Amino acid sequence: xxxxxxxxxxxxxxxxxxxxxxxxxxxxxxxxxxxxxxxxxxxxxxxxxxxxxxxxxxxxxxxxxxxxxxxxxxxxxxxxxxxxxxxxxxxxxxxxxxxxxxxxxxxxxxxxxxxxxxxxxxxxxxxxxxxxxxxxxxxxxxxxxxxxxxxxxxxxxxxxxxxxxxxxxxxxxxxxxxxxxxxxxxxxxxxxxxxxxxxxxxxxxxxxxxxxxxx
Amino acid sequence: xxxxxxxxxxxxxxxxxxxxxxxxxxxxxxxxxxxxxxxxxxxxxxxxxxxxxxxxxxxxxxxxxxxxxxxxxxxxxxxxxxxxxxxxxxxxxxxxxxxxxxxxxxxxxxxxxxxxxxxxxxxxxxxxxxxxxxxxxxxxxxxxxxxxxxxxxxxxxxxxxxxxxxxxxxxxxxxxxxxxxxxxxxxxxxxxxxxxxxxxxxxxxxxxxxxxxxxxxxxxxxxxxxxxxxxxxxxxxxxxxxxxxxxxxxxxxxxxxxxxxxxxxxxxxxxxxxxxxxxxxxxxxxxxxxxxxxxxxxxxxxxxxxxxxxxxxxxxxxxxxxxxxxxxxxxxxxxxxxxxxxxxxxxxxxxxxxxxxxxxxxxxxxxxxxxxxxxxxxxxxxxxxxxxxxxxxxxxxxxxxxxxxxxxxxxxxxxxxxxxxxxxxxxxxxxxxxxxxxxxxxxxxxxxxxxxxxxxxxxxxxxxxxx
Numbered sequence: 001x002x003x004x005x006x007x008x009x010x011x012x013x014x015x016x017x018x019x020x021x022x023x024x025x026x027x028x029x030x031x032x033x034x035x036x037x038x039x040x041x042x043x044x045x046x047x048x049x050x051x052x053x054x055x056x057x058x059x060x061x062x063x064x065x066x067x068x069x070x071x072x073x074x075x076x077x078x079x080x081x082x083x084x085x086x087x088x089x090x091x092x093x094x095x096x097x098x099x100x101x102x103x104x105x106x107x108x109x110x111x112x113x114x115x116x117x118x119x120x121x122x123x124x125x126x127x128x129x130x131x132x133x134x135x136x137x138x139x140x141x142x143x144x145x146x147x148x149x150x151x152x153x154x155x156x157x158x159x160x161x162x163x164x165x166x167x168x169x170x171x172x173x174x175x176x177x178x179x180x181x182x183x184x185x186x187x188x189x190x191x192x193x194x195x196x197x198x199x200x201x202x203x204x205x206x207x208x209x210x211x212x213x214x215x
Numbered sequence: 216x217x218x219x220x221x222x223x224x225x226x227x228x229x230x231x232x233x234x235x236x237x238x239x240x241x242x243x244x245x246x247x248x249x250x251x252x253x254x255x256x257x258x259x260x261x262x263x264x265x266x267x268x269x270x271x272x273x274x275x276x277x278x279x280x281x282x283x284x285x286x287x288x289x290x291x292x293x294x295x296x297x298x299x300x301x302x303x304x305x306x307x308x309x310x311x312x313x314x315x316x317x318x319x320x321x322x323x324x325x326x327x328x329x330x331x332x333x334x335x336x337x338x339x340x341x342x343x344x345x346x347x348x349x350x351x352x353x354x355x356x357x358x359x360x361x362x363x364x365x366x367x368x369x370x371x372x373x374x375x376x377x378x379x380x381x382x383x384x385x386x387x388x389x390x391x392x393x394x395x396x397x398x399x400x401x402x403x404x405x406x407x408x409x410x411x412x413x414x415x416x417x418x419x420x421x422x423x424x425x426x427x428x429x430x431x432x433x434x435x436x437x438x439x440x441x442x443x444x445x446x447x448x449x450x451x452x453x454x455x456x457x458x459x460x461x462x463x464x465x466x467x468x469x470x471x472x473x474x475x476x477x478x479x480x481x482x483x484x485x486x487x488x489x490x491x492x493x494x495x496x497x498x499x500x501x502x503x504x505x506x507x508x509x510x511x512x513x514x515x516x517x518x519x520x521x522x523x524x525x526x527x528x529x530x531x532x533x534x535x536x537x538x539x540x541x542x543x544x545x546x547x548x549x550x551x552x553x554x555x556x557x558x559x560x561x562x563x564x565x566x567x568x569x570x571x572x573x574x575x576x577x578x579x580x581x582x583x584x585x586x587x588x589x590x591x592x593x594x595x596x597x598x599x600x601x602x603x604x605x606x607x608x609x610x611x612x613x614x615x616x617x618x619x620x621x622x623x624x625x626x627x628x629x630x631x632x633x634x635x636x637x638x639x640x641x642x643x644x645x646x647x648x649x650x651x652x653x654x655x656x657x658x659x660x661x662x663x664x665x666x667x668x669x670x671x672x673x674x675x676x677x678x679x680x681x682x
Contacts, residue, residue, distance in 0.1 A: 002294070006296060007296060007503070007509065008275045008278070008279070010505065010509035011274045011512060013509070013513060014512065015273075016268065016271045016272040019265055019269045020269070021265040021266045021459075024261075026255075028253075028254050028255055113406055129476075131253075131475065132465075132468075132476035134476050141490065142488060142497075143490055145487075149432055149436045166465065167464050167465050168462075171457055171458045172458070176419065176422045176457040176484070177422040177424075177484075179482060179484060180485055180487065181483060181484070183480055183481040184476060184480040186476050187478050189430070189478060190431065191346045191431050192472070193345070193347035193350065193365050194346070194365070194390040195370045196242070197391075199394040202346055202394060202430070202431035203431050203432050203436050204431070204432035204435070
């Protein structure tokens with residue numbers, strides 16, 4: 001008998017009695033001020049929330065260094081181009097998404113290891129979860145997933161209208177059977193493995209900013 | 216050396232014991248705060264507990280369903296009866312590809328199977344990438360906690376280790392700087408790795424998906440770059456449907472560290488798509504491991520422990536764990552849940568563990584999936600006594616006590632005589648004579664009369680009483 005059949009047989013020898021799962025029908029509803037709840041939870045996870053009109057998100061983000069000096073940037077293909085383009089006087093001369101993407105290594109990387117070193121990655125997530133400050137994101141490609149991990153700083157855009165109260169509501173929106181890879185992200189990569197001291201940037205991004213886009 | 220001896224070793228350093236105790240209590244307090252923010256917390260615990268018990272009642276069906284769905288998604292499913300089979304499967308997967316460099320993210324299962332030493336002995340470099348696990352790997356220790364593997368170490372000890380292993384400047388003990396060093400070192404290894412091994416937090420039968428949860432993102436980085444992903448999963452990790460993930464993920468991080476959710480909650484379903492002209496093509500292998508789990512399932516008193524989601528809340532709250540340290544248990548999994556699980560593997564070796572418990576019940580109170588831990592620990596004591604696994608001294612003492620308690624008259628006479636003698640002995644002698652209980656405590660003064668005698672006297676007085 002194969003290992004598989006032996007294991008399956010062993011599991012039927014003394015079966016545990018059947019149990020009816022006590023699945024709750026009532027789930028917590030959307031809080032009155034969902035974005036401020038989310039902001040608090042995200043902050044607990046070391047992330048930062050900003051609100052922005054979709055055309056101006058580049059301005060609302062706190063850049064880790066002079067925007068004009070960024071050279072290694074990965075921008076996911078579904079990130080909306082700032083539109084309508086704000087008057088040039090209101091932005092640093094180079095602060096246009098198109099300039100960002102054209103300068104980004106992400107645009108030309110052939111293999112995933114070529115992404116190193118990556119300063120900033122910008123993603124566009126499906127929706128956010130108020131109760132825990134997470135966003136649900138399905139990378140368009142393995143390259144995009146890797147870029148989200150290798151970058152020093154992560155920026156995630158999400159439509160402000162796409163907000164659910166809890167993870168129960170979240171899974172109602174997720175088609176897991178059709179999802180090769182998807183993740184909840186909340187805050188930067190972090191560890192507290194040395195004396196419980198919180199350190200941001202264990203392996204992946206050191207900062208994570210979530211931008212709620214008002215249309 | 217048993218738990219008592221190792222614990223004695225640990226508590227010798229009083230300030231370290233206090234520090235360890237307080238660090239863990241801090242995490243326990245954060246758990247309480249997080250639980251308080253969830254209005255339906257108790258209902259969630261019921262839900263999670265019953266979903267797991269439902270799953271445990273139909274494991275063969277669920278795993279067959281998982282196997283079919285995961286295979287459809289392009290993964291290859293393997294079955295391992297025990298640790299050796301598991302290790303051999305992993306080794307074969309690496310050897311048939313000629314892979315030598317492996318990164319691994321936290322997995323108590325591979326720890327249980329002794330995968331690291333097995334692969335290392337066969338010339339494969341396996342690097343633990345969780346910072347805490349990396350620290351204990353470099354120290355040649357096992358994790359002392361299932362969520363915080365290096366919780367027993369101080370920053371200065373980590374500094375000394377990194378001085379030796381990573382060329383850290385002498386005296387460096389800043390957690391930020393130490394983590395940055397480890398990050399640099401591990402980033403190179405991530406980029407060079409040929410295979411990534413992960414554990415599994417939850418396997419979803421319906422879709423053949425599985426979920427891996429980390430704060431560091433190491434499971435993601437470890438599987439994003441190498442072409443081969445090997446996921447090792449214990450038989451107890453399965454749940455029926457995607458929607459069932461919600462209650463568990465709402466409970467897990469809050470119970471473990473008091474966070475609303477972990478930074479990375481990744482859902483895998485089959486290997487990733489090939490990027491451009493990637494070679495070799497990405498592959499995913501899932502190893503389903505029994506290693507004693509079907510035996511545990513066959514024990515009605517203890518099978519509920521298979522519902523455990525490894526959050527570590529019972530460790531953080533346990534007064535014995537906090538004051539004796541994880542290594543004192545001498546097991547892969549320490550603390551209350553370890554003391555329930557490990558004797559089922561080897562009752563003789565771990566017979567002491569169910570006694571490393573005050574029966575305070577705090578573990579049961581915080582368990583997100585309602586494993587009746589302290590009840591199980593008490594039941595283990597009886598099982599182990601019946602199985603003849605108690606030390607001779609305890610067996611004889613309990614045998615005598617049992618007979619004495621069955622004869623009230625003899626009990627009264629003997630204890631009366633005992634009190635007479637005891638009251639004449641110096642307190643220090645008495646402490647030494649009685650039991651290990653008095654090693655760190657002093658017996659209360661022995662009263663002249665027993666409780667029964669005092670009650671009888673009271674009753675006499677009451678009937679005579681002033682008119």
